[in-house]
C-alpha cells in the first residue's frame with residue numbers, strides 16, 4: 564500500500580506506522596509541526612466508518628455474528644481506512 568502523505572511544512576514523508584498512531588491532530592516527527600486533519604477528510608472517514616456499521620447492525624440477525632463483524636470493521640477502519648483517508652494540513 565502506498566502511504567505517500569507528506570508534511571506540508573518540511574515535506575517529510577510519513578510512514579504508515581506514523582499515520583497509524585494519529586487521529587485528528589498529528590505531530591510531524593521531523594519538524595514537530597502540528598497538523599490538523601482536514602474537515603473534509605474527517606467527514607469522509609466518518610461516512611466510510613458509519614455507513615457499513617449501520618448496515619451491519621441492521622442486516623445480521625445473530626448477535627454473536629453481529630459483534631464479531633462489527634469488531635472486525637472497527638479494526639479495519641482504524642488500521643487501514645483512517646491512515647488512507649485522513650489528510651493533514
Ligand SMILES: [Zn+2]
Pocket residue numbers: 570571572573574575591592593594595596
Ligand atoms: Zn514536518
